[in-house]
Each structure stands twice: as C-alpha cells, then as structure tokens.
Amino acid sequence: MGAPRIMVVEDEEALARGLAFNLEQEGYVPAVFGDGPAALAYFQEHPGEVDLILLDLMLPGMSGYEICREIRTVDGRVPILVLSARTLSEDRSQAFDCGTDQYLTKPFALPELLSRVRNLLDRSARMGLALKRMEAGDLFRFGNVTVDFARFEVRNGETVHTLTTMEMQLLRYLIQHEGTVLSRSRLLKDVWAEKADLATRSIDNFVMRLRKVIEQDPANPTYLVSIRGTGYRFDANPGLSQVQE
Structure with missing residues (x-):
C-alpha cells in the first residue's frame, strides 16, 4: 500500500x-x-x-x-x-x-x-x-427504513439515499447506542475524534441531514429526537419507547 x-x-x-x-x-x-x-x-x-x-x-x-x-x-x-x-x-x-x-x-x-x-x-x-468484514446482508431495519451499512445506503420506502462516510458513521453510532441520550460533545469526540470544544454545532447539521433521510417528517422527528440542553437520542421503536416511559 x-x-x-x-x-x-x-x-x-x-x-x-x-x-x-x-x-x-x-x-x-x-x-x-x-x-x-x-x-x-x-x-x-x-x-x-x-x-x-x-x-x-x-x-x-x-x-x-x-x-x-x-x-x-x-x-x-x-x-x-x-x-x-x-x-x-x-x-x-x-x-x-x-x-x-x-x-x-x-x-x-x-x-x-x-x-x-x-x-x-x-x-x-x-x-x-x-x-471488508461486512456481508452484503448487514442491514438494520426500523419502520419503513432499511440501513445497508456495506453499501452506505438508506432506503426509506421506495427512496434510496447514499450517505457519506461521516453520515454513515454517525448513524451507525446512534443505532449502536439506541435509547441513550448522547451529548453533542460525546458525539464529536467519539464519531469525529475531535475535542469537544470544536464546533459542536456542526453535529446539528449532520443530524438535520440524517433526519431528511430517515424521518417521514423531518421537522417533527420520531426516530432521531432532540433532548433539550443535551443532545440527541435514537429510538428504532418510538411508540414502544413512549409506552415504556
């Protein structure tokens, strides 16, 4: 190489x-x-x-x-x-x-x-x-959404979106920590490997882009929700989470 x-x-x-x-x-x-x-x-x-x-x-x-x-x-x-x-x-x-x-x-x-x-x-x-370690069937499904990690693709209904490396890394991290409230500084540190004081607002831009891909109504998200004053939480089954809460 x-x-x-x-x-x-x-x-x-x-x-x-x-x-x-x-x-x-x-x-x-x-x-x-x-x-x-x-x-x-x-x-x-x-x-x-x-x-x-x-x-x-x-x-x-x-x-x-x-x-x-x-x-x-x-x-x-x-x-x-x-x-x-x-x-x-x-x-x-x-x-x-x-x-x-x-x-x-x-x-x-x-x-x-x-x-x-x-x-x-x-x-x-x-x-x-x-x-290279992924199989073609390495998928994650929630609602009408299918995430294909190997292809960097997200299918929402009949629409297919291709994600960038950082978008996919952020989405993967959110899915891996489903149900956990994640602060912007933690996301910046763990996903971007950057110091927490470096433009945490950039996280919001990426979240807005992911919402346009996975949400039925990005302005009123159900899967990727904001936690006031803290950050974000991903719920694959938002209805079930609300019942449990």
Whole structure:
C-alpha cells in the first residue's frame, strides 16, 4: 500500500505550495489544483485513487460547494476537509449540506490541520477494513427504513439515499447506542475524534441531514429526537419507547 494521496484544491498559490510541502514532509503525496474544473476533472479521471481532499470554497471556475456536491454524486466515502476564510455558520451549514466531513477556518495552525488529516485518513482506513468484514446482508431495519451499512445506503420506502462516510458513521453510532441520550460533545469526540470544544454545532447539521433521510417528517422527528440542553437520542421503536416511559 502506497503513501496516501491528497488533493489540495486552493487558488492562493503561496498557501497551496506550503500545504503541499508540509504534506510531503509527513509522507503524503499531494496533487495541487488552483481551480475547480481542473480539480474535478482529475478526481473523475482517477476513481479510487484519491485518499483525502483539502478544499477551498472560493475558487475560479466553480465553487468548492459545487465541487463537493459533484464528488458526492460519485463517491460518498472520500474524506473532504474544507479550508475557508468564511466563518459564518451559514457557510459551515452549506458546506456540510454539500457533503464535507470537516470545516477548518483560515488562518489555521498547521499542527491542527495535520492532526485532522491524520484522523480523517485513519478513520477512512478503519471504515474500509470494516466494510471488508461486512456481508452484503448487514442491514438494520426500523419502520419503513432499511440501513445497508456495506453499501452506505438508506432506503426509506421506495427512496434510496447514499450517505457519506461521516453520515454513515454517525448513524451507525446512534443505532449502536439506541435509547441513550448522547451529548453533542460525546458525539464529536467519539464519531469525529475531535475535542469537544470544536464546533459542536456542526453535529446539528449532520443530524438535520440524517433526519431528511430517515424521518417521514423531518421537522417533527420520531426516530432521531432532540433532548433539550443535551443532545440527541435514537429510538428504532418510538411508540414502544413512549409506552415504556
């Protein structure tokens, strides 16, 4: 197995060179792109050959949001780490809605960036090993929903949704801890392997996306419910849980 291959999509030339240099020092193989169309073309022409993407949002030709959406139509698993000077919560929410895994604002500390890169690559490798151990019938069903962990797919009635790696990891964790109230800080630590003080609000974005997939009425969820002031709880049989309570 060769060194991890990382796409750096950044139009600020000095920053792109610095990122490439430091990634090489860590033993990675970077490929640098200064505009959106070139980056997307490379990714499409090299299926399965990219292990992680560092993605700026403001790019010539097409935005990072557009690139992320296009990548997610063909690959839900490659980790995407957004690097952006945009700090508004709306920007984060839009990036997460497009399928990014993590969001780091500029300027950032190099050690934190490299730590996130390592964590994302390690998590992706563990997920790959887990998939190899899965059988095609590794399913979880509740209500009208069927979760196929091996295919990263969720069927709700007749509609099939493909999840990203982080979405599937979060859903798996929630299912594994069914009935347990999970705080945002715990989810961030156990699912994202991040410190609890790092943007716990990003959890809410992922939860909203999962609700759109598994709930009949995402605005009034029954399976993935909010616990005021704490976090979330997953109930596969909400009617039964209410009776027991």
